[in-house]
Amino acid sequence: MDRALPPGVLSMHVLPADHHDRDWDAIIVPREVKERLLSQALLVLEHGRKLAMLSGLPHGLIVLAGPPGTGKTTMARGLAQVAALALARKGATMLLEINPHAFPSDMLGESQRNVTRLLTETVPEFAARHPFVVVLIDEVESFAVRRSAASFEANPVDVHRATDAVLLGIDEIAKNLPSVLFVTTTNFIEGVDEAFLSRADLVMRFALPDRETIERILGHGLGELAIQWPALGPMAQDAARISELAARCEGWDGRRIRKLILAALAQRLDVARDPAKLAWDDLFEAARKQGGVEWAGGRAPTSRELFPDVPKELMHDHDHGHDPHHGPHAHGPHRHTHTHQHDDEASPGRGRLAPTFARIPFQARRNRW
Numbered sequence: 001m002d003r004a005l006p007p008g009v010l011s012m013h014v015l016p017a018d019h020h021d022r023d024w025d026a027i028i029v030p031r032e033v034k035e036r037l038l039s040q041a042l043l044v045l046e047h048g049r050k051l052a053m054l055s056g057l058p059h060g061l062i063v064l065a066g067p068p069g070t071g072k073t074t075m076a077r078g079l080a081q082v083a084a085l086a087l088a089r090k091g092a093t094m095l096l097e098i099n100p101h102a103f104p105s106d107m108l109g110e111s112q113r114n115v116t117r118l119l120t121e122t123v124p125e126f127a128a129r130h131p132f133v134v135v136l137i138d139e140v141e142s143f144a145v146r147r148s149a150a151s152f153e154a155n156p157v158d159v160h161r162a163t164d165a166v167l168l169g170i171d172e173i174a175k176n177l178p179s180v181l182f183v184t185t186t187n188f189i190e191g192v193d194e195a196f197l198s199r200a201d202l203v204m205r206f207a208l209p210d211r212e213t214i215e216r217i218l219g220h221g222l223g224e225l226a227i228q229w230p231a232l233g234p235m236a237q238d239a240a241r242i243s244e245l246a247a248r249c250e251g252w253d254g255r256r257i258r259k260l261i262l263a264a265l266a267q268r269l270d271v272a273r274d275p276a277k278l279a280w281d282d283l284f285e286a287a288r289k290q291g292g293v294e295w296a297g298g299r300a301p302t303s304r305e306l307f308p309d310v311p312k313e314l315m316h317d318h319d320h321g322h323d324p325h326h327g328p329h330a331h332g333p334h335r336h337t338h339t340h341q342h343d344d345e346a347s348p349g350r351g352r353l354a355p356t357f358a359r360i361p362f363q364a365r366r367n368r369w
C-alpha cells in the first residue's frame with residue numbers, strides 16, 4: 001500500500017474485509033449499545049438521501065465519548081466493518097481514518113485551509129467514487145476545538161476559524177453527500193465544540209466496564225490466548241477463577257484489563273518464554289501489582305547466568321557500528337548480520353498481527369521505524 005494518501009488522511013480501507021472482523025467482536029458492551037450504534041450508522045448510510053429531505057436532517061455524525069481505554073476507537077473501526085457487511089450487496093464502504101493532528105492551529109490560516117480541503121475536496125472525492133464512506137476522526141477535540149474555551153490558545157482566531165470550517169463542512173456534506181458518516185471519538189468531551197456536539201445524531205458515552213463486563217473481557221482475552229496456546233483452554237473456561245480475578249480489577253478500563261493478561265505472561269521468565277505455562281497465580285500476582293512491578297527481591301542473575309549456552313556463531317560481535325580495531329570486544333572481523341527466528345510457534349501469532357499492521361499506511365510505517 002505504497003500509495004500517496006490525501007493530506008490529513010491516516011489510512012483508507014475498502015470494507016468489508018475479513019481481517020476487520022475482530023474489532024467489533026472485541027468490544028464487550030451491552031447488546032443495546034451495539035444495536036443503537038449500528039442502527040444509527042445504517043439509517044444514515046442507507047437512507048441518508050431521503051432523510052436529507054427532512055427539516056431536521058441528520059448530520060451523519062456520531063460522537064463516541066468516554067474515559068481512555070474504554071473501546072471507542074476499536075468500536076468505531078468495528079462499526080465501519082459491520083455496517084459495510086450489512087451494505088455489501090449495495091456496494092463497498094470506504095473507511096477513511098483522519099489524523100486529527102494534521103490540522104495544526106499554530107500557523108495562521110493553515111488549519112482552516114486543511115480542514116476545508118479535507119471536507120470540501122477529499123471527502124467529496126471519495127464519496128463520488130464509493131457508495132458509502134465512513135470517516136473516522138479520533139481525538140476529535142483537536143479537530144473541532146471548543147471555541148468558547150480557546151481564548152487562551154496561542155492563536156484563538158485561527159482556532160475559531162478552523163472550527164467554523166469544520167461546522168460548515170459538516171453541514172454541506174449533510175446536505176449534499178448524505179451517505180457519508182462521520183464517526184468521531186473523544187476522551188475529553190469538554191474540549192469539543194458545543195455546536196459540533198449539537199450536530200451529532202448520537203453522542204454515545206462509554207462507561208468503565210462493570211464487574212460482569214470485566215469477567216467477559218478477561219474470558220475473551222484468555223480465550224484468545226488459548227487459540228495460540230491450546231494448553232490454556234481449561235483456564236479460559238474456568239468461570240469461578242475468572243470471576244475471582246475480575247473482582248480485583250474493579251474500576252479498571254478495558255485497555256488495562258487486556259494488558260493484565262500480558263502482564264501475567266511477563267511475571268516469570270519461564271512463562272514469557274513459553275506462555276503455555278501461564279498459571280492462575282501469575283494472573284493474581286499481576287492484578288495484585290496492578291500490572292506493574294514490585295521493587296523487591298534478591299540478587300538478579302547476570303546475563304550469562306541467565307543464558308549461558310548461546311553458541312559463539314550467534315553472537316554479533318562488531319555488528320554495531322564501532323571501529324572493529326578498538327575497544328574491549330575486538331575479536332576479529334564481523335561475520336553475521338542476519339535476523340533469527342527460532343520460535344516456530346510465534347509465526348501464526350505474527351500472522352494474526354498483520355491486519356493491524358496493514359492498517360498503518362506505508363508512509364506512517366516508515367516514520368515509525
Ligand SMILES: Nc1ncnc2c1ncn2[C@@H]1O[C@H](COP(=O)(O)OP(=O)(O)OP(=O)(O)O)[C@@H](O)[C@H]1O
Nearest residue numbers: 026027028068069070071072073074187217254255
Ligand atoms: N468494553 C470493552 N470490552 C473489551 N475490550 C475493551 C473494552 N474497552 C476497551 N477494550 C480494549 O482496550 C483496548 C483499548 O481500546 P480503544 O483503543 O478502542 O480505547 P479508546 O476508548 O479509544 O481509548 P482512548 O480514549 O485512550 O483512545 C483495546 O484492546 C480494546 O479491545
Ligand SMILES: [Mg+2]
Nearest residue numbers: 072073138185
Ligand atoms: Mg481511541
